[in-house]
Amino acid sequence: MITTSDLRKVYRAQGRPGSTTEIAALDGVDLHVRQGEVYGVVGTSGAGKSTLIRCVNLLERPTSGSVRVDGRELTALSPAELRETRRSIGMVFQHFNLLARRTVAENVELPLELTGLSRRERAAKARELLELVGLADKAKAYPAQLSGGQKQRVGIARALAGDPKVLLSDEATSALDPETTRSVLQLLRDLNRQLGLTVLLITHEMDVIKSVCDSAALMRDGRVVESGTLHELLERPGSELARELFPLGEGEPLQGSTLLDITFQGEATAQPFISQLARTYNVDVSIIGAAVETLGGRQVGRMRVSLPGSFDENVVPIGYLREQGLQVEVAA
Amino acid sequence: MTWNDMQPLLWQATWETAWMVGLATLATVLLGLPLGLLLASTRRGGLLQNAGVNKLVGTVVNVGRSLPFVILIVAIIPFTRWVTGTTLGWQAATVPLAVGAIPFFARLVETAVADVDGGLVEAVQAMGGSAWTVVRKALLPEALPALVSALTTTVIALVGYSAMAGTVGGGGLGTLAINYGYMRFETTFMWVIAAELVVLVTLVQLAGEGLARGLDHKRPATASRWTLHRTVPTQTSAAPKAAETPAPEPELTGSAQR
Numbered sequence: 001m002i003t004t005s006d007l008r009k010v011y012r013a014q015g016r017p018g019s020t021t022e023i024a025a026l027d028g029v030d031l032h033v034r035q036g037e038v039y040g041v042v043g044t045s046g047a048g049k050s051t052l053i054r055c056v057n058l059l060e061r062p063t064s065g066s067v068r069v070d071g072r073e074l075t076a077l078s079p080a081e082l083r084e085t086r087r088s089i090g091m092v093f094q095h096f097n098l099l100a101r102r103t104v105a106e107n108v109e110l111p112l113e114l115t116g117l118s119r120r121e122r123a124a125k126a127r128e129l130l131e132l133v134g135l136a137d138k139a140k141a142y143p144a145q146l147s148g149g150q151k152q153r154v155g156i157a158r159a160l161a162g163d164p165k166v167l168l169s170d171e172a173t174s175a176l177d178p179e180t181t182r183s184v185l186q187l188l189r190d191l192n193r194q195l196g197l198t199v200l201l202i203t204h205e206m207d208v209i210k211s212v213c214d215s216a217a218l219m220r221d222g223r224v225v226e227s228g229t230l231h232e233l234l235e236r237p238g239s240e241l242a243r244e245l246f247p248l249g250e251g252e253p254l255q256g257s258t259l260l261d262i263t264f265q266g267e268a269t270a271q272p273f274i275s276q277l278a279r280t281y282n283v284d285v286s287i288i289g290a291a292v293e294t295l296g297g298r299q300v301g302r303m304r305v306s307l308p309g310s311f312d313e314n315v316v317p318i319g320y321l322r323e324q325g326l327q328v329e330v331a332a
Numbered sequence: 333m334t335w336n337d338m339q340p341l342l343w344q345a346t347w348e349t350a351w352m353v354g355l356a357t358l359a360t361v362l363l364g365l366p367l368g369l370l371l372a373s374t375r376r377g378g379l380l381q382n383a384g385v386n387k388l389v390g391t392v393v394n395v396g397r398s399l400p401f402v403i404l405i406v407a408i409i410p411f412t413r414w415v416t417g418t419t420l421g422w423q424a425a426t427v428p429l430a431v432g433a434i435p436f437f438a439r440l441v442e443t444a445v446a447d448v449d450g451g452l453v454e455a456v457q458a459m460g461g462s463a464w465t466v467v468r469k470a471l472l473p474e475a476l477p478a479l480v481s482a483l484t485t486t487v488i489a490l491v492g493y494s495a496m497a498g499t500v501g502g503g504g505l506g507t508l509a510i511n512y513g514y515m516r517f518e519t520t521f522m523w524v525i526a527a528e529l530v531v532l533v534t535l536v537q538l539a540g541e542g543l544a545r546g547l548d549h550k551r552p553a554t555a556s557r558w559t560l561h562r563t564v565p566t567q568t569s570a571a572p573k574a575a576e577t578p579a580p581e582p583e584l585t586g587s588a589q590r
Contacts, residue, residue: 057458079462087460097455100550101473110469111459142549162459 001166001198002033002056007065009051009222025051026062027222033215035165038192038199040209042241043219049202052219053170056200057089058082070165087115090159094171096151098143104154105130105139111161129157133187149180156187160195167191169201173208181205185212206244210293216241230295234263234302237329246302248289258307258314259288259331260321265300268325274305276324281317283307304331333518341508342528348422349504349532352497353490356429360486364434365479367393368441369467375446379453379463379471396435401493404432405500425494425502433490440482444475477548484540488533495529505529 009026025048033039041049054060056067058074067074072085098107108126117125130136133153143151152172159167169188173181189212191197203209209216209230217227218241226233226241234242248261264273269292278285285305292301307314311330321328367389373379374386399407405428409419412427452470461469472479498506505525513522 059454059458083460083462085460086458089458091455091458093451093455095449095451097449097451099452099470099474101476101547110456113469114459114461114465144550158455158459168458 001035001070002031002039002200003066003068004029004031004052004056005066006030007052007055007067008063009048009055009060010063024222026055026065028065029219029222029224031217031224031227033198033200035198036192036196037214038189038201038212040213040216041200041202041219041224042204042206042209042216042244043202044204047219048222049219050170051222053168053200053202056168057086057091087111087162088164089166089168090156090162090164091168091170092152092155092159092172094174096143096148096155096175098151098154098158100143103140103142104135104146107143107154108157108161111158115162125161126157129160130154132160132191133157147180148176149184152176152180152184153187156184156191160191160197165198167197167199169199171203172201174203174205181208182211188212209241210245210295218244231265231298231300234265234295234300235327237327242302246291246293246300248291248302248304256309258309258311258318260305260307260318261329261331262303262305262321263301263327263329264303264325265295266298269299269301271324273321273324273326277317277320280320283314283317333512333521338521338524341512342524345503345505345508345525346528349491349494349498349506352422352426352429352494352502352504353487355426356433356490356494357483357487359426359430360433360437360490361483363430364437364486365441367434367438369445369471371438371442372445372471373463373467375442377450378446379466393435393438396431397439399432401428401432401496402500404428405497405502420501420503422503425497425504429490429493429497432493433486436489437482437486440485441475441479444478444482445471447478448474477544477550480540480544480547484537484544487536487540491529491533491536 007026007029008024011023011025012020013023014020027048029048029052031039031041031052041052043049051060055062056069056074058067062075065075069085069089074082074085077085099110102110105123105126108129109122112122112125127136127139130139133156135150135153135157138146138150138154143154146154155172156167167188172188173184176184185208188199188201192199192212199212201208201213213230215227215229216233218225226239228236230245233239233245236242242263246263264271274285274287277283285307288304288306290301290303292299294300307317311318318328318330371386371389371393374382374389376383405425408428408431411431412424413419415427416423418424448471452474453466456466456470494502494504495506495509496502498504498508499510501507505528509522509525512518513525
């Protein structure tokens with residue numbers, strides 16, 4: 001649905017007189033977002049994720065590379081065609097960007113005014129959308145009278161006004177408190193399911209990825225370091241994202257012991273593998289850290305355990321764990 | 333000179349002043365508004381960023397603004413005659429008034445428009461709006477309260493300028509004050525005219541402020557309640573509970589962050 005290939009964006013910064021330095025905000029980004037999924041791009045500030053999402057609807061024009069949304073190459077479009085295409089790409093912003101002098105309903109109607117819908121059709125559509133985001137009773141209020149979460153719901157309703165296939169979310173929950181964040185994310189998830197909306201979101205919070213995304217990409221210094229569905233990431237040995245999603249802490253390895261990171265998902269979660277391991281091989285297993293979550297309806301967990309003795313002494317128990325369908329990494 | 337003598341003269345002069353200020357204001361809005369928009373949008377990072385145009389228009393505006401009004405009146409006499417066919421009376425005074433006020437207003441418009449949150453421009457662009465749509469749907473409506481304040485300031489400046497124009501035969505209250513108050517030593521009449529100008533300016537200021545406030549929806553209507561709510565979590569026994577749940581005042585965070 002959204003594909004970027006070899007996307008580059010270079011900013012020229014004026015240094016000392018006469019000299020310009022070039023800063024590559026995007027340094028060859030390949031992103032592939034499938035239809036109907038929620039795709040999260042995560043990274044620290046300055047990693048280039050904001051530039052990336054702004055390149056997807058060409059609010060920022062990439063220096064080179066291609067951006068395809070729903071089969072159309074955006075960089076090749078004329079200004080008029082680009083405006084037309086943007087109508088089918090909704091966008092929500094960190095600071096909501098609602099017009100202060102328009103009521104909630106008028107804000108939602110704004111995109112429809114651009115498409116030349118009649119007043120009555122606009123009002124009907126706005127009512128329907130506000131119903132969808134749970135703000136039907138606030139139609140006549142002004143943005144200043146709303147809470148942050150309500151403002152973002154209006155932003156989402158406005159983004160949906162053009163019946164978009166794609167929704168871009170630029171740190172939509174970063175200005176909200178944790179509880180409101182949860183409810184806004186839930187709304188995005190519901191919209192994704194109900195309307196088959198493809199959502200590309202950027203965030204710096206791992207929790208956002210964990211709670212709504214099907215797929216994720218990690219960005220650093222203008223590059224995508226790692227990407228894939230959450231399940232793929234968890235199965236991938238040494239995945240940085242998996243480690244970030246399930247932080248197990250910095251367990252100091254005990255002298256003369258072996259530290260294992262075990263990832264389990266699906267059927268494996270139901271197995272009492274720790275006690276089986278202890279019983280079968282007569283080893284004392286200590287649990288250093290563990291986390292279990294539900295990702296996309298599947299139970300997924302990670303656990304860091306310590307076995308006495310060096311790695312060589314534990315080859316057999318490790319083999320046993322792998323046989324059980326668990327993914328085992330030797331941490332130390 | 334009795335009040336009965338003054339009244340018809342005052343009435344006549346007030347109308348002349350109102351006409352010249354009114355027409356000059358109209359011309360100022362018609363020309364100054366687009367000029368201000370052009371200045372704001374050709375700025376660096378603006379909608380139609382264009383350093384050349386910005387510099388050119390900026391220079392013209394600066395020249396217009398730096399000419400003292402009295403000199404401007406004299407300097408553009410040929411232009412005034414070309415437009416109105418005369419160089420005397422309120423009709424003639426309208427021309428330099430407008431010429432003087434247009435660059436002044438244009439700068440104020442520039443500031444008001446540039447103050448509109450860039451995020452709104454982006455939001456309209458992201459939904460497929462053209463540059464003109466951005467101006468029409470976001471920049472002008474959102475800047476309206478500030479534009480009304482700018483216009484108020486401009487009208488008040490125009491009333492002042494009109495009195496100056498009056499001293500060189502521009503008609504209106506200024507001419508009256510010079511002809512009677514100064515040349516005929518009618519000090520009382522001078523004070524009456526001064527008082528009327530004070531009242532006029534005050535009325536314009538009050539009307540402008542009221543209109544600007546009425547158009548502004550940035551602050552919640554219940555401002556006093558809002559402040560009350562804000563202080564509650566830190567002052568009452570609700571404080572420890574509030575500390576447990578981070579961000580206990582969701583209805584406030586949005587406005588507080590803006």
